[in-house]
Amino acid sequence: MTSSICRSEKVSEPPENGGPPDSFHKWSKFCRKCGAGMSVVDEGDKTWRHMCINCKYIDYFNPKMVVGCIVEHEGRILLCKRGIDPCKGKWTVPAGFMELDESTAGGAARETYEEAAANVEIVAPYFHLDIPAIGQSYVLFRSKLAEPYTFSSGTETLDVKLFEPDAVPFQELAFSSVSIALRHYIEDLRDGRFRVHHAEIEKLPGSAPNDPHSFRLRNHMQFRIESS
Numbered sequence: 001m002t003s004s005i006c007r008s009e010k011v012s013e014p015p016e017n018g019g020p021p022d023s024f025h026k027w028s029k030f031c032r033k034c035g036a037g038m039s040v041v042d043e044g045d046k047t048w049r050h051m052c053i054n055c056k057y058i059d060y061f062n063p064k065m066v067v068g069c070i071v072e073h074e075g076r077i078l079l080c081k082r083g084i085d086p087c088k089g090k091w092t093v094p095a096g097f098m099e100l101d102e103s104t105a106g107g108a109a110r111e112t113y114e115e116a117a118a119n120v121e122i123v124a125p126y127f128h129l130d131i132p133a134i135g136q137s138y139v140l141f142r143s144k145l146a147e148p149y150t151f152s153s154g155t156e157t158l159d160v161k162l163f164e165p166d167a168v169p170f171q172e173l174a175f176s177s178v179s180i181a182l183r184h185y186i187e188d189l190r191d192g193r194f195r196v197h198h199a200e201i202e203k204l205p206g207s208a209p210n211d212p213h214s215f216r217l218r219n220h221m222q223f224r225i226e227s228s
């Protein structure tokens with residue numbers, strides 16, 4: 001089976017003049033307080049901000065939290081085939097952006113229900129992954145399929161399946177974060193003892209979300225935990 005590379009729109013080279021990336025100017029065009037136009041200003045040390053030209057309101061952009069579950073059932077791992085871009089048709093664990101009114105574990109369970117119509121019992125935090133180049137921070141939990149132990153495709157999912165650890169389709173996974181987390185999960189599974197992991201993913205500018213040669217893992221920390 002050959003893998004294909006997903007289209008990427010997020011990681012771009014900073015311009016040579018030392019200014020913000022070209023796309024940065026498009027993020028905020030009008031002030032949400034007064035409706036006037038926005039300017040891009042250097043807050044100091046090349047920290048670029050969007051500031052209203054009228055009322056000076058600053059529109060901050062901060063990283064987003066992505067929360068999700070590695071769901072286990074009878075020794076197998078639940079994966080969803082994505083029905084939307086980016087990476088439509090690729091496999092992933094159920095995960096998505098955290099909402100304002102929920103916890104990380106609550107959001108992970110909600111995303112699992114939305115994408116796989118599956119109830120889960122959260123077991124433990126598993127992998128915290130920062131991806132500074134695209135402003136995302138992942139929190140993935142280990143979980144077990146819960147009653148009624150059923151699953152099916154959600155509106156943004158083409159298929160949902162349980163995979164034996166040896167059969168996880170690494171060449172057809174959607175995201176570097178999911179690939180890294182699942183490789184460690186299977187390693188821990190074989191080791192008979194789960195760890196809690198933290199790491200950063202360093203992405204190459206212009207790289208696709210699932211290109212296996214487009215990133216490297218940095219500052220990987222892992223800790224054994226007693227209960228699993």
Ligand SMILES: [Zn+2]
Pocket residue numbers: 031032033034035036052053054055056057
């Ligand atoms: Zn304003």
